Amino acid sequence: MAMIKQRQNKIRVVKFNKLCRCHPKSFDDIMVCISDLSDSGAFLIDLNGTPEEQRQRYLDYLCGAVFALSGRVKKCSDNEYLFVGSNVEVVEAL
Numbered sequence: 001m002a003m004i005k006q007r008q009n010k011i012r013v014v015k016f017n018k019l020c021r022c023h024p025k026s027f028d029d030i031m032v033c034i035s036d037l038s039d040s041g042a043f044l045i046d047l048n049g050t051p052e053e054q055r056q057r058y059l060d061y062l063c064g065a066v067f068a069l070s071g072r073v074k075k076c077s078d079n080e081y082l083f084v085g086s087n088v089e090v091v092e093a094l
Contacts, residue, residue, distance in 0.1 A: 019042055019043065019044060020033065020036040020042075020043040020044070021043070021044045021045075021046060022036075022043055022044070022045045022046065023045075023046050023048075023049075024045065024047070024050070024058055027058075027061070030058055030061055030062060033045060033062065033083070034062070034065045037065075037066065037069065037071065037083055037084075037085055038069065038085070041084060041085040041087050041088045042082065042083065042084045042085065042088050043082075043083055044076070044080060044081070044082050044083075045058075045062065045080065045081050045083065046079065046080050047059075047079040047080070047081075048079045048080070050079070055079065059081070062081075062083060066083050069085055069086065070085075070086040071083060071084055071085045071086055071088075072084050072090065074090050
């Protein structure tokens with residue numbers, strides 16, 4: 001996976017070693033996702049099929065952890081979110 005950054009008419013491609021896609025079934029799975037964020041700098045969480053109440057609890061917990069790590073969250077679709085660490089910049093591409 002590559003992200004493109006454009007600054008002062010220069011284009012630079014940044015590559016991830018890995019991007020973990022998580023389908024959590026419990027809070028233990030959420031802890032693994034947070035660990036991946038610390039290690040690789042990013043993960044994608046897919047909450048499709050997760051009950052709405054549980055989905056909200058997961059998101060609240062993850063957002064708190066990402067905030068503590070000075071990271072960011074990007075909503076990709078209705079139930080998919082990209083969590084990135086402070087060392088990763090998300091750039092929207094056309």
